[in-house]
Amino acid sequence: MSKSPFTDAIAALASNHQVQLAMTAVGASLVTSFAFTTYNTFQRNARTKAAKRDAPDVHLPFTRDASGIGFTKEEKYDEEIIKEQLARNIVFLGEEGIEKIRHSFVIIVGAGGVGSWAALMLLRSGVEHIRIIDFDQVTLSSLNRHAVATHEDVGTPKVIALKRNFEQIAPWAKIEPLTQLFNKNSAPQLLAGNPDFIIDAIDNIDTKLALLKYCHDNHLPIISSMGAGAKADPTRVQISDISQTFEDPLARAVRRRLRRMDVESGITVVYSTEKPNIKLLPLDESRIDNADEYATLPDFRSRILPVLGTIPSIFGMTIATYIITTLASYPIQPLANKNRDSLYARIHRDLQVRENKTYGTDIIPLDKRDVGYAVDEIWRGRSVISGASEKLTLLRWDKTQPLSLQNCVVLTKEEAAKHDAIVGKPEDYYPREVVELVHARFKEEREFAMFR
Known part of the structure; x- marks a missing residue:
C-alpha cells in the first residue's frame, strides 16, 4: 500500500529529534498548568470552607452598655476574614487609613433613602461602630429608594431592618x-x-435645623443632606459649605434660617444644583380640610414629594465617600462652582457700570458676595417680572432711593432696559402681583437683615 504525502510528512516530523523535544515540552507545560490550576482551585475552596466554618453565627445577642444607649458584643472575629473583606479598600486607602475607618464611630440621623445608603456603604467600607436614629417604619412606597428593606420589612422600624441586614454583611460591627x-x-x-x-x-426642616444647630454649637463634625426629592440629574450633585449652595429650595430655607440662629457657614452639605420642576403631589380632596391629621407627626409634611429612587442613593453614597476619605486622611476636594462665581462677577460688573452711568457713582455699597446673596437668596435666581433665569442683571427698584439689598431687583437685561426708562414710581408701572412680590421680598430681607 502506498503512503500518502501527509503520512510521510508526519513520519518525518516524528523522527526529527527537535520536534520530539518540543512536543514533550508542550505536553509537560499542559500537565503543569492543569496541576497548578487544580491546586489553586482546591486551595481557594478550602479557604472558603474554612472561612465559613470559622465565621461565627451572625445572629448574635446584643446587650446594653452602661449608658443605656450603646450595645456591646464580646464575640471575636478572625482578623484575616475582616481584612480579606476589606481588601480592595485597603489597597486604595492603605492599612493606616483602613484602621482609622474601622475605629471610627458614625451617627446617622434619618434611615430613609439617603441615610440607609450612607449607612450601608459606611459599613461595607469598614466603619465598625454605627448608630442609626429614626422613629419611622418601612412602607411599601419607601422600597423604591431604601438601601436594604424588602417586603418582609414593611411595618418594621427602618433602623431594625438595617440592623438585620448589616449583621449579614459585617457581623463584627457594632450597630445601634x-x-x-x-x-x-x-x-x-x-x-x-x-x-x-x-x-x-x-x-x-425644623428637626434638621435643631440637629445642625446643636452640632455647630457643640463642634461636632456633621455632613447634611439637602433635598434629593424632585431631582433626576446625577451630574448636578455637589458637595460644598451650606453658604455656597444654590438652586436647592431646601438648602435656601435652611441657609436663611441658620442665619437667624447666627450660623453663617461651617456645615458641609450634599445638594443638587438641578432646578426642580416637580412639586408636591396634591392631597386627596377628602383630606384637604384635615391635612395635619395625615402627617406622620405634628409639623411634619403631609403631602408627598415625588422621589426618583436613584437620587437619594447617590446622595447617601456621596456622603459615605466624603466621610471615609476624610477619616482615612485621603480627603477629596470638591470642585468650586466656577460658573456661579463668574455669574456673580458679571452681574456685579454690570451693576457698577449702570450705577456709574445713571447716578455717577464710582463705588457701590454691594460687593460680589452681596450680589450673589441678592440673586439667589432674595430673588431665587429669577426675574421678579417674568420668572426667567437667563441673562439676569441687578438694578435699583426705586431710582429715588439709594442702592441696597432692600432696594434692588433681579430682571433680565431686556426688562432692565425698560425699567431704566420708567419715569416716576415703579409701583405705578408694574402689575399689582409684581409689586406685591417685590414688597414681600423686601420685607423678608429687612427681617433677615437683623441677623446678617
Missing part, C-alpha cells in the same frame, strides 16, 4: 438601632459618645 425621634431635647443623649461624624439625613 434607636427607634426614636430626634429633637433638641434628646440631642445630648442621642449624639453622645464623641462621634467622628454625624450624618443629617432628615427631611423635616
Whole structure:
C-alpha cells in the first residue's frame, strides 16, 4: 500500500529529534498548568470552607452598655476574614487609613433613602461602630429608594431592618438601632459618645435645623443632606459649605434660617444644583380640610414629594465617600462652582457700570458676595417680572432711593432696559402681583437683615 504525502510528512516530523523535544515540552507545560490550576482551585475552596466554618453565627445577642444607649458584643472575629473583606479598600486607602475607618464611630440621623445608603456603604467600607436614629417604619412606597428593606420589612422600624441586614454583611460591627425621634431635647443623649461624624439625613426642616444647630454649637463634625426629592440629574450633585449652595429650595430655607440662629457657614452639605420642576403631589380632596391629621407627626409634611429612587442613593453614597476619605486622611476636594462665581462677577460688573452711568457713582455699597446673596437668596435666581433665569442683571427698584439689598431687583437685561426708562414710581408701572412680590421680598430681607 502506498503512503500518502501527509503520512510521510508526519513520519518525518516524528523522527526529527527537535520536534520530539518540543512536543514533550508542550505536553509537560499542559500537565503543569492543569496541576497548578487544580491546586489553586482546591486551595481557594478550602479557604472558603474554612472561612465559613470559622465565621461565627451572625445572629448574635446584643446587650446594653452602661449608658443605656450603646450595645456591646464580646464575640471575636478572625482578623484575616475582616481584612480579606476589606481588601480592595485597603489597597486604595492603605492599612493606616483602613484602621482609622474601622475605629471610627458614625451617627446617622434619618434611615430613609439617603441615610440607609450612607449607612450601608459606611459599613461595607469598614466603619465598625454605627448608630442609626429614626422613629419611622418601612412602607411599601419607601422600597423604591431604601438601601436594604424588602417586603418582609414593611411595618418594621427602618433602623431594625438595617440592623438585620448589616449583621449579614459585617457581623463584627457594632450597630445601634434607636427607634426614636430626634429633637433638641434628646440631642445630648442621642449624639453622645464623641462621634467622628454625624450624618443629617432628615427631611423635616425644623428637626434638621435643631440637629445642625446643636452640632455647630457643640463642634461636632456633621455632613447634611439637602433635598434629593424632585431631582433626576446625577451630574448636578455637589458637595460644598451650606453658604455656597444654590438652586436647592431646601438648602435656601435652611441657609436663611441658620442665619437667624447666627450660623453663617461651617456645615458641609450634599445638594443638587438641578432646578426642580416637580412639586408636591396634591392631597386627596377628602383630606384637604384635615391635612395635619395625615402627617406622620405634628409639623411634619403631609403631602408627598415625588422621589426618583436613584437620587437619594447617590446622595447617601456621596456622603459615605466624603466621610471615609476624610477619616482615612485621603480627603477629596470638591470642585468650586466656577460658573456661579463668574455669574456673580458679571452681574456685579454690570451693576457698577449702570450705577456709574445713571447716578455717577464710582463705588457701590454691594460687593460680589452681596450680589450673589441678592440673586439667589432674595430673588431665587429669577426675574421678579417674568420668572426667567437667563441673562439676569441687578438694578435699583426705586431710582429715588439709594442702592441696597432692600432696594434692588433681579430682571433680565431686556426688562432692565425698560425699567431704566420708567419715569416716576415703579409701583405705578408694574402689575399689582409684581409689586406685591417685590414688597414681600423686601420685607423678608429687612427681617433677615437683623441677623446678617
